[in-house]
Amino acid sequence: MTLPTDPAENLAALIRCASVTPTEGGALTALETMLKPLGFLVDRPVFSEDGTPDIENLYARRSGNGPHLMFAGHTDVVPVGDEAAWTHPPFAAEIANGEMYGRGAVDMKGGIACFIAAVARHVEANGGPKGSVSLLITGDEEGPAINGTVKLLEWAASRGEKWDASVVGEPTNPDALGDMIKIGRRGSMSGAVTVNGRQGHVAYPQLADNPVRGLMSLVDALLHPVFDKGTRDFQPTNLEITSIDVGNPATNVIPAKATATFNIRFNDTWTDETLQAEIHNRLDQAAGRKKYRQGKKTPVDYELVWRDRPSHVFLTRDDRLIETLRGSIKSAVGKEPTLSTSGGTSDARFIKDYCPVVEFGLVGKTMHMVDERVAIADLETLTQIYQRFIEDWFGQG
Ligand SMILES: [Zn+2]
Numbered sequence: 422m423t424l425p426t427d428p429a430e431n432l433a434a435l436i437r438c439a440s441v442t443p444t445e446g447g448a449l450t451a452l453e454t455m456l457k458p459l460g461f462l463v464d465r466p467v468f469s470e471d472g473t474p475d476i477e478n479l480y481a482r483r484s485g486n487g488p489h490l491m492f493a494g495h496t497d498v499v500p501v502g503d504e505a506a507w508t509h510p511p512f513a514a515e516i517a518n519g520e521m522y523g524r525g526a527v528d529m530k531g532g533i534a535c536f537i538a539a540v541a542r543h544v545e546a547n548g549g550p551k552g553s554v555s556l557l558i559t560g561d562e563e564g565p566a567i568n569g570t571v572k573l574l575e576w577a578a579s580r581g582e583k584w585d586a587s588v589v590g591e592p593t594n595p596d597a598l599g600d601m602i603k604i605g606r607r608g609s610m611s612g613a614v615t616v617n618g619r620q621g622h623v624a625y626p627q628l629a630d631n632p633v634r635g636l637m638s639l640v641d642a643l644l645h646p647v648f649d650k651g652t653r654d655f656q657p658t659n660l661e662i663t664s665i666d667v668g669n670p671a672t673n674v675i676p677a678k679a680t681a682t683f684n685i686r687f688n689d690t691w692t693d694e695t696l697q698a699e700i701h702n703r704l705d706q707a708a709g710r711k712k713y714r715q716g717k718k719t720p721v722d723y724e725l726v727w728r729d730r731p732s733h734v735f736l737t738r739d740d741r742l743i744e745t746l747r748g749s750i751k752s753a754v755g756k757e758p759t760l761s762t763s764g765g766t767s768d769a770r771f772i773k774d775y776c777p778v779v780e781f782g783l784v785g786k787t788m789h790m791v792d793e794r795v796a797i798a799d800l801e802t803l804t805q806i807y808q809r810f811i812e813d814w815f816g817q818g
Contacts, residue, residue, distance in 0.1 A: 424458055424459060424541040424544060424545055425455040425458075425459070425537050425538060425541045426538050426541040426542050426545060427538060428531075428534045428535045428537075428538040428800040428801065428803070428804045429516075429521060429534075429797050429800050429801075431455060431533075431534035431535075431537050431538055432514065432521060432523075432526065432530055432531050432534035432535075432795070432800060433514035433521065434451045434454075434455075434514075435448055435451055435452070435496065435525065435530040435533065435534060436512060436513075436514040436521070436523030436524070436525055436526060436530060437512055437513070437514055437523075438450075438451055438496075438512075439512045439524075440496050440497050440498055440525070440560065441497065441498055441499070441500050441501075441524075442497040442498070442499070442560065442561060442562075442563045442564035443474040443475070443476050443497070443560065443561060443564055443568075444497075444560075445477045445496075445560055448496035448497075448530070448560070449465055449477055449478075449479045449496060449558070449560065452479055452481070452496065452533070452537075452556070452558065453465070453479070453481075455537050455541075456481045456483075456537065456556065459483060459537075459540055459541055459544055459549075460483045460544070460549065461481040461482060461483045461556070462481065462482055462483075462484070463479065463480075463481045464479070464480045464481070465477055465478065465479050465480075466478055466480070466572075466573065466576055468568035468569075468572040468573070468576075469568060470567050470568055473565055473567050473568060474564075474568075475568065476559070476560050476561040476564075476568035476569060477560050478558065478559045478560055478561070478568075478569060478572075478573045479496075479556065479557075479558040479559075480555065480556070480557055480558075480573060480576070480577050480582075481555060481556045481558075482553060482554070482555040482556075482582070483540070483549065483550075483553060483554045483555070484553045485549065485550055485551055485552045485553050485554075486551065486552070487550070487551045487552025487553070487815060488552045488553070488585040488586075488814075488815065489552060489553040489554075489555065489582075489583060489584045489585050490550070490552065490553070490554050490555070490584070490585065490586055490587070490588070490811070490814060490815070491554075491555045491556075491557055491584040491586070491587040491588075491772075491776065492533075492536045492554070492555070492556050492557070492587070492588050492589075492590060493556075493557045493558070493570065493587055493588070493589045493590070493768060493769075493772055493778075494529050494532055494533050494536075494556075494557075494558055494559075494562075494589065494590045494591070495529060495558060495559045495560065495561070495562035495563065495569070495570075495768070496525070496530060496533065496558055496559075496560055497559070497560045497561060497562055497563050497564065498524045498525035498528070498530070498563065499524070499528075499563045499789050501524050501791075502791055503791060506791045506792075507522070507791055507792055508522065508792050509522035509523075509792075510522075511523055511524040511793075512524065516797065519796055519797050519798065520794040520795060520796050520797065521794060521795055521797060521800075522792060522793070522794045523793065523794070524793055525793070526787070526793045526794050526795040527592045527782070527783040527784060527785060527786075527787060527788050527793060527794075527795050528591065528592050528785065528788035528789065528793070529590055529591050529592060529782055529783070531592075531782070531783045531795045531799075531800060531803075532590025532591065532592070532782035532783055532803070533556075533558065533590060534800065535590070535783075535800055535803040535804040535807055536556070536588075536590055536807050537556075538800075538804045538807075539804050539805075539807035539808035539810075539811060540554060540811065542804070542808050543808055543811050543812065547812070547817055550811055550815045550817070551815050551816070551817055552815050554811070555577075555582070555584070557570070557573055557574070557577065557587075557772075559573055559768070562768055566768070569768070570768040570771050570772070571771050574771060574772065574774075574775055578775065583775075583776075584775055584776040585776060585777075586739060586742045586776055586777050586778070586779075586814070587769075587772050587775075587776050587777070587778040587779075588746070588778070588779055588780070588781060588807075588810070589767060589768060589769045589772065589778060589779070589780040589781075589782075590780075590781070590782040591603075591767050591769075591780050591782050591785075592782045592783045592784060592785035592788055593761075593780050593781050593782055593785065594782070594783065594784045594785060595784070595785065595786070596784065596786070597754075597784060598754060598783065598784055598799050598802050598803060598806075599750045599751075599753070599754035599756050599758055599802075599806075600758060600759060600784075601758055601759045601760075601761050601781075602743065602746055602747065602750070602758045602759070602760055602761070602779055602780065602781045603761055603762065603763075603764070603767075603769070603779065603780035603781070604654070604736065604737045604743055604760045604761070604762060604779055605654060605655070605689075605734070605735050605736035605737055605762040606732075606734065606735060606762055606764070606765075606766055606767065606769060606770055607655060607656070607658075607686045607687055607688055607734055607762060607763075607766075608686070608687045608688075608691070608693065608696075608731060608732050608733050608734035609684065609685070609686055609687075609731065609732040609765075609766055610684070610685050610687070610693065610696065610697070610727065610731040610732075611663075611682065611683065611684045611685075611727070611728040611729055612682070612683055612685075612700070612725055612726060612727045612728060613680055613681070613682045613683075613725070613726050613728060614636070614639050614640075614643075614680065614681050614682075614683075614704065614723055614724070614725050615678060615679070615680040615723060615724050615726070616632035616633075616635040616636045616639065616678065616679050616680075616721055616722065616723045617632060617677070617678060617722045617723070617724075618630040618631055618632030618633075618635065618675070618676065618677055618678065618679070618722075619675075619677065620674065620675060620676060620677040621674075621675045622673065622674070622675070623672075623673050623674065623675055624673070626675065626716075627716060629675040630675075630717065631675045631676070632667075632676060632677065632678055632679040633667060633676065633679045634713040634714070635679075635708070635713060635714070635721030635722070635723065636665070636679040636680075636681055636721075636723075637713055638707045638708070638710050638712065638713040638714075638721060639681070639704050639707050639708065639721065639723060640662060640665070640681050641707065642703040642704060642706065642707035643660055643662070643681075643683060643700065643703065643704075644660060644662070648660070648685075648687070648690070648691070648696075648699070649688065649690040649691075651688060652688055652689060652690060654688075654689070654736055654760075654762055655688030655689060655690075655734075655736075655762050656686075656688065656762070656763060657688070658685065658686065658687040658688050658690065658691060658696075659685070659686050660683055660684070660685040661683060661684055661685075662681055662682070662683050663682050663683055663684055664680075664681070664682045665679070665680070665681045666679070666680045666681075666682075667679045667680075682728075685700075687734060688734060688762075689734050689735075689736055691734070692733075692734075693731040693733065697727065700725070701725065704723060704725060707721070708720040708721035708722075708723060709721075732766045732770050733770060735769075735770060735773045736762065737773065737777045737778055737779055738777070739777030739779075741814075742777050742779055742814070743760065743779060745810060745813045745814045746779055746781060746810050747760075748809075748813060749806045749807075749809035749810040749813060750781070750806055752809060753802055753805045753806045753809065754802065754806075758781075767780060781806075782803070783795055783799055783800075783803060784796075784799060
C-alpha cells in the first residue's frame with residue numbers, strides 16, 4: 422500500500438475539492454482516504470445551529486501509548502473572487518514555475534497536506550509516533566465559525582479526548598518559511614456608542630441638542646490616552662474607530678442621533694472585563710466634559726452596546742512545545758523563527774482552553790488572493806519541519 426508521503430500529491434487532491442465554506446466539497450473524504458492507511462480512526466461529526474448552515478467536520482486519531490499531539494486546521498476555503506483573473510484555474514492544482522496554484526494552497530490545505538505527509542513518513546521510517554496523534558479539522562473556519570472548532574473540541578472532549586499540545590497549521594510566515602511561529606494572539610472586542618440628542622434647526626442650537634458634539638467628546642476619550650505601551654510579548658493595545666454614522670442629508674438640521682463603532686485589539690495587560698470597565702469609565706468622564714456641552718447642564722446622553730462575543734487574549738507558555746518547534750525549524754531552514762502574537766484571531770483562541778497551542782504553517786503572502794499558490798519546495802520543507810517536530814516532541818529523534 423502506498424502511503425501519502427508526498428505533500429504535493431496530498432495538496433493537489435485537496436485543492437481539486439471545491440470546498441468553499443460551508444461546502445465539504447469532497448475535501449474531508451479525501452483526508453479520510455489519506456488517513457485510514459496510516460492507522461487513523463476517523464469520525465466526521467456534523468454540527469447544526471438555527472440560522473447557520475450544517476457543517477461537516479473531521480476528527481481522526483492514531484492511538485499510541487504516550488502523550489497526545491493534536492494538529493488543527495480547516496479544509497474550507499474563501500470564495501475564488503474573479504475566476505477569470507486567475508492565471509491557472511482555482512480548483513485544478515496546476516503547477517507552473519515550481520508553484521502549485523489553487524484556492525487553499527496556503528490557507529490552509531497546504532499545511533494539512535504537509536502534516537499528513539510528515540506522519541506518513543514517520544510511519545514508514547519509525548512505525549509511527551510513540552503516543553497518539555490526532556487531526557482536528559473543521560469545515561467552518563472562514564465562515565461564521567459556529568459549527569466548527571468550538572463544537573468539535575467540545576464533542577471530542579465529551580468522548581474523553583485529552584491533548585498535551587496542539588499545532589495549528591495556518592500560514593504564519595510573512596515572507597519566507599521559518600520566519601514566524603505564533604505563540605499567542607491579541608484579544609478582540611467591538612462596540613457601538615450611540616449619543617441621543619434632540620433634533621432641531623441649526624440656527625437655534627439652544628432649542629436642540631447636537632449629538633455629534635457629544636460623540637466627538639466620547640470618540641476622543643476612546644482614542645486618548647493610549648491604553649498601554651505593549652508588553653514583552655505583545656504590541657500595544659489599539660482601538661480603531663471603524664465607522665461614524667449620523668445619516669443626516671440636510672445642512673440646516675441638527676440630527677437626533679449619532680453613532681460610532683469601534684474595534685479594539687488588546688494585549689494581556691487587560692482582560693475582557695477590565696478593558697470594558699476602562700472604556701465605560703472613559704466614556705462616563707467624557708460625557709460630563711463642558712468643552713462639547715456649551716449651554717447644556719446635563720452630561721452627554723449615550724449608550725454603549727458590545728457587539729459579538731469577545732475573543733480572549735492568550736499567550737502559550739509551554740517551553741517544550743515552543744522550543745521543540747523552534748529547533749525543528751532551525752534545523753530545516755537554518756534560521757531562528759520570531760515568536761509572535763501579531764495578526765488577527767484564529768481557531769487557536771478556542772484550542773488554548775484545552776491544551777497549549779502554537780501556530781506554524783506556510784507563507785501567507787497569497788492567502789485569500791487571486792492566484793493563491795505555494796512553492797513545491799516549501800511543501801517539502803514544511804513536511805520536513807513537521808516530521809522533525811513529531812520525532813523530537815515524542816522523543817524519537
Ligand atoms: Zn486559514
